[in-house]
Amino acid sequence: MTISNQPLWRLAWRRIQKNALQYILLILGVALGVAMMVSIDLANGSAQRAFELSTDAITGHATHRIVAVSPTGIDESLYTRMRREVRVTSAPIVEGYVSAKELGSQPLRLVGVDLFAEPPFRNYFEENQSQAATGGTVFLTQPNTLILSQDLAKQYGIGAGDSITLDLAGKDIRAQVVGLLKPANNITRNALSSILFADIASAQDILGMVNHISYIDLILQNTTEQEAIEAILPEGVKLETAEAQKNAIQQMTAAFKLNLTALSLLALVVGMFLIYNTVTFSVIQRRSLFGILRCLGATPGQLFILILSEATVFSLIGSILGLGLGILLGRGIVGLITQSINDFYFVVNVQSVSINPWSLGKGLAVGIAASIVASVIPAIEAMRTSPQTTLQRSSLESRVRLLLPWLVLAWAAFTLLGIGLLRIGAGGLILAFAGLFAILLATALLTPPVTAFLMETLTSVGNAVFGIVGRLAIRDIVRSLSRTSVAIAALMVAVSVIVGVSIMVGSFRVTVVQWLDQTLQADIYITPPATTANRVLGKLSPDVVAEIKKQEDWEDVVTYNETEITVKEFNRRVKLISADGDVSHGKRPYSWKRDKGVNPWESLEAGEGVIVSEALLLKENISTPPTAITIETPVGWRSFPVLAVFYDYSNDRGTVLLDNDIYIHLWRDDNIASIGLFLKPGEKVEDVVTAIKHHFQGKQDLLVQSNQTLRQGSLEIFDRTFAITDALRLLAVVVAFIGVLSALMSLQLERSRETGILRANGMTPQQLWFMTFIETGLMGATSGILAMPLGYVLAWILIYVINVRSFGWTLQMQLQPGYFLQAFGVAVVAALLAGVYPAWRLGNTVIASAIRQE
Secondary structure: OOOOOHHHHHHHHHHHHHOHHHHHHHHHHHHHHHHHHHHHHHHHHHHHHHHHHHHHHHHOOOOEEEEEOOOOOEEOHHHHHHHHHOOOEEEEEEEEEEEEHHHOOOOEEEEEEOOOOOOOOOOHHHHOHHHHHHHHHHHHHOOOEEEEEHHHHHHOOOOOOOEEEEEEOOEEEEEEEEEEEOOOOHHHHHHHHHEEEEEHHHHHHHHOOOOEEOEEEEEOOOHHHHHHHHHHOOOOEEEEEOOHHHHHHHHHHHHHHHHHHHHHHHHHHHHHHHHHHHHHHHHHHOHHHHHHHHHOOOOHHHHHHHHHHHHHHHHHHHHHHHHHHHHHHHHHHHHHHHHHHHHHOOOOOOOOOOOOHHHHHHHHHHHHHHHHHHHHHHHHHHHHOOHHHHOOOOHHHHHHHHHHHHHHHHHHHHHHHHHHHHHOHHHHHHHHHHHHHHHHHHHHHHHHHHHHHHHHHHHHHHHHHHOHHHHHHHHHHHHOHHHHHHHHHHHHHHHHHHHHHHHHHHHHHHHHHHHHHHHOOOOEEEEOOOOOOOOOOOOEOHHHHHHHHHOOOEEEEEEEEEEEEEEOOOOEEEEEEEEEOOOOOOOOOEEEEOOOOOOHHHHHHOOOOEEEEHHHHHOOOOOOOOOEEEEEEOOEEEEEEEEEEEOOOOOOOOEEEEEHHHHHHHHOOOOEOEEEEEEOOOOOHHHHHHHHHHHOOOOOOOEEEEHHHHHHHHHHHHHHHOHHHHHHHHHHHHHHHHHHHHHHHHHHHHOHHHHHHHHHOOOOHHHHHHHHHHHHHHHHHHHHHHHHHHHHHHHHHHHHHHHHHHHOOOOOOOOOHHHHHHHHHHHHHHHHHHOHHHHHHHHOOOHHHHHHOO
16 A cells, blocks of 8 residues: 655645745755855866866877976977987977966966977867968968967957067067967867967077977877887986876865865855754654654654655755855855965966866765755654654653763764874875864764753853843753754854864964064065966076176175976975075074084085975975985986975975085076075165166066065965955854854744743743843853864864875964954854844744744
């Protein structure tokens, strides 16, 4: 015999209509949690996708690539020899980054190509044969001619025949647009949006790579061809797969993306409290109805399916709404994430948010799964309760009281689990975040016992201070512990995130300020205009460097150059800085020195070894520095003794400092990327800055900054990097606010008859308002009190575990009373604001209707 569920669905629909606001709040909580996760995922994915498209546009059908270890590139004679001796499909490429005011001053990749070698690799020019016919001759025969995408040109009002001024590290170079490429599809359109094509000879002139090429693309069919290529490669040149660079980029940004994703998931965790609270209330409010239905023959399975179906439907609606909100939020934060990636990792130009179906599907699935998980416990509770017990309203709260000791044990168990996960040194970030969430869950489980204890302790105080109204407010919290404790836990988690992240960001900022004060001792810093805010991609003109060094107006001059190298022991790409002088003048902070009491810089300048950053070691979970490291040089692998380990917060991949003389000898690269000037006593820094800018005007545009300006710029980069965390914290609090409001609405509906009786016995609307605000204030205060120690624990985990595993940086924890007071205030104010509408509803209660309701 088939049992129909139609009567149950009709009853559920009538309840939804009657309590629409309650379910709207549930939908909104789910939507915000999903929106945060989806927005971060889309923004991260868009930046990664933009770089991959740009890289794929250049890589094309290449299977392998010949690259140079030295940043000066490959001698073009190798390409000529390879074409003569080895019969493989190949194409030379010259590339670098430029900008142009006419194209929005954005970083653009200038790619020099050989049109005759291009067809097997990239078909952009074949797809635009009409354009190639009109502009191809000029492109090949005239210097400084460019071809760019039709969409990029249209965006900035540029047409074929127009001239633009390219900015290469402060040098202005006039170029003419001679052709426009019409993308064949949307993927090609996005890929070409940040690329300028030039003939390879023109690119060599523009980028200062005459007689050199950046790399050679290859299409190899078998290992025989690969071995033939490797046999003719000279020292300092190597063969790698076309996927190698893309894989390196993914590894580079993995920790950055995982941190943002984990932070966004906190909002979903808070949203799960809201879902649990709403579903629990819907079960509790219908306990008598469920009891009657059970007496009339409804099965436990039918009630279980009913409750889970309701949660699934509303979570589906909330998740779909969250996808739309996530796309809007993603468009808002993609600029922040892109800027951070440009500052620390690689140059990428994101024109728009790329809507990835996988990200949307993942957000939808996680939102629905979180809702179902949060609904399982109340659904099981409704299913297992006997009809007789179901009709007794006090049965659930009695069971909750009996569970309090077990919740304390559960708190201890999950806390130990979290500590255990955090102590697994080789566990990586995934286990670290698992430990963090275990501790969050443990504290949430401890909330009901702590709330019950605090309220019972405050009963006499509330009665003495606020009278019978205060006693009633405290009693209501304890009587409805199954709902109030969940709302308190949700707000506590959100506020603890504020405390933890505030302490972490504040500690990070203080540490960076101290590091800048110790490291940046030069009075003036000179670099080419930066393509990104935190990295110098260009080089200073040799004439500029020679003239500055020749002048005798300075007390000291230090120079730096940088490139990327591979450290053999860690199989990882890191930054190499070749230094001619110490910009810190001996004040650089070190975490370890090989020779105690000796300035390691003296040994560095003597060519005795290298100095490495702590990030290089900590990201590999190495506590004791190795005696030496082996790095790849143009003349093969070379081993260098490790002289010291220094603190460095400008780069999370790791940095190696090497004496400039050794670098020039091995890398055959005497370029200079930056200069630090130490002025003689009495010189005014700003006057000298102005004089340098004026003196070199017309030779090379220089970024000349005083010590103070450079520090301010560094802190601006820092603040911009963490700007996104402010938005995430705010949204988490909004979700928690909705949770408190939902709990209060639930309690108000449940106590309608009780409220009517109180009003009938003489309680005024003002007293009801007062009682509601005492109740919400106490809930907020309890959340704030619990959030402060939890926030400290979160900060400790973020600083000493997650930060170290993500970025390899040692931070000094800075505790300020303001962090805790602010969080406590946010908790209380959020709870009080959430009580305004329920208090207004209570104040307008019609006594007769309220008493008749049950």
